Amino acid sequence: MIEENSGDDEGELRRRRLEKLERLRAEGVHPYPERFERTHTLAQASALAEGARVRVCGRLVLMRDMGKLTFATLQDLDGKLQVSLTRDGLAADPEESKRIYQRFTKLLDLWDFVGVEGELYRTKTGELTVKTEAWTFLGKAIAPPASKYKGTKGELNWRKRYVDLVANAETRERFKLRSRVVRALRDFLDRHGFQEVETPILCNQASGALARPFVSHHNAMDMPVVLRIAPETYLKRLVVGGYDRVYEMARCFRNEGMDPSHLQDFTMLEFYAAYWNYEDNMAFTEALVRHVVQEATGGLVIKRGEHTIDFSEPFPRRSMREVILEHSGLDIDALPDAASLRRAIFEKKVDLENPDAGRGSLIDQLYKRTARPKLLQPTFIVRHPIDLSPLARRSDDDPKTADRFQLVVDTWEVVNAYSELVDPVDQRARLEEQAGLRGAGDEEAMELDEDYLGAMEHGMPPISGWGMGIDRFVALITDSPNLRDVVLFPLMKPAGGED
RNA sequence: GCACCGGUAGCUCAAUCGGUAGAGCAGCUGGCUCUUAACCAGCGGGUUCGGGGUUCAAGUCCCUGCCGGUGUACCA
Helix, strand or coil: CCCCCCHHHCCHHHHHHHHHHHHHHHCCCCCCCCCCCCCCCHHHHHCCCCCCEEEEEEEEEEEEECCCEEEEEEECCCCEEEEEEECCCCCCCHHHHHHHHHHHHHHCCCCCEEEEEEEEEECCCCCEEEEEEEEEEEECCCCCCCECCCECCCHHHHHCHHHHHHHCHHHHHHHHHHHHHHHHHHHHHHHCCCEECCCCCEECCCCCCCCCCCEEEECCCCEEEEECCCCHHHHHHHHHCCCCEEEEEEEEECCCCCECCECCEEEEEEEEEECCCHHHHHHHHHHHHHHHHHHHHCCCEEEECCEEEECCCCCCEEEHHHHHHHHHCCCHHHCCCHHHHHHHHHHCCCCCCCCCCCHHHHHHHHHHHHHHHHCCCCEEEECCEHHHCCCECECCCCCCEECEEEEEECCEEEEEEEEECCCHHHHHHHHHHHHHHHHCCCCCCCCCCHHHHHHHCCCCCCEEEEEEEHHHHHHHHCCCCCHHHHCCCCCCCCCCCCC
16 A cells, blocks of 8 residues: 555665566566575575585675675575675676676665575685575565664564564564474473363453453354453363363453553463462472573573573562562551551552552552562562452462462563362352442453353362463563564554554 | 653664754665675765644744654553
8 A cells, every 4th residue: 555656756776676677587587486496594504514515595685796706695584694706607608607797796686585506615704605606586675675784673673574574683583582482381381291272262251361352243143252361261161171281372362551561462371280289380380481491592591671580599489468568568467458458558658549449459559569569580479369369269278368379570470370269159259249340340350251150060170270471471581671572563553644 | 541752865863042954874886806784986865754833944843633662550
């Protein structure tokens, strides 16, 4: 829709490239050939010794033409390699060789694709280089390239990730790291007996989290559908069905505000392990996180802005009460109801967004306000108020808290997990309470999910469930300020505004 | 939602108090057989995000719309 250019309206740079494309055709060179047989990727060729013969290909990203000798740099996702051409080294006949040489220097533009065949040698400065004996045109780029050493920045990198990936090596590294994270997570779970499954994204009902869904409509069935906000209740149905250890890499959708640490479309890994409690799960989590950080980054200490985060030490386990007491001076156990807690918070002059909320929410707000901003090193926070955890098991020791933990790293909640509530009677009561809140106008309160309650009535073993925000975790270990930096194509409003 | 900041050449950026837009790279022409962001000489390139206003004069000031960022709120 932006490409309505014609004739004189075309950008000069684009026009010149189209002219070269036509000249290539006129010389009998197909500007978009169908294939090229390579012997090595650029990274593979870079690892070879001098004297090896290679056929390599990639994007032309730099060219240094010195008259009778030209150096050029090819790049692909994983590497780059220098090639050289001489004016008389491309054919037996000097005139023919010169013609082939000049086709390269005159008709190739940066970001075109090219294939090269020749022998590896080292230049005077020691760089491994292909001495080109023959080259093949592999694809013309019409759009002008980014600055070859400043790359691209900002919005353009999100809107045109393909440009970002070519122009910025850090971007290529960041997304390769994301792939390693996902692979390491799957490897670890698979090795511990977990099975990967897929559950519905289009659902009748949004369940498993406190969030507003995206709503759509199914035409043939003439019924409303929602996009899932979490895979949780489906994975637990599978535990009912006999899956002892199950996980899903689940794309989830929440129709809420966006900021650097929230996307409307994100990836959550959830797993469920029968016969585990949340403490078993904490031990497993610690091993898993350490494995993934090691595999993905090659170490256990990462840089995060000003400070360093060390995953090698045991992660301390601290109760919500403990960290709130430490950072606000308030003992929530001594303030058993909403009114007394609210008064104490007021006396401490702590400013809350929603001071009229119930006790559980007050505790949560207090925690996020006072304690969480201080949690830098990996820390397990345990024993959350029960009314913030409608799907979690009530603690046997303290009915006001849930058998739950979160892993907090550099103030970000990376993992949320608990011993699952498996008692269908208690679950019905808790969901009815949520439904009451919903009736009272809380749009994020959970809906009464009869289908799930029905599944629970068929019997569940003890279960511990677990969820990790993959985008957040990757952003954390790549020191990315915005979640959009670790998502290949983040949702943006269309550029250009109206009409 | 609200508050603040930003949008200038293909890319990355500059432009003092309001005085009529500039650099590097990319492009074009020429030179150069060991370059590394090659280098040297010369040339072309602008709806300053869109619309309106103030002014002799607007990239700059005012209003408005679009897009983006950051902070704040809920969530992972």
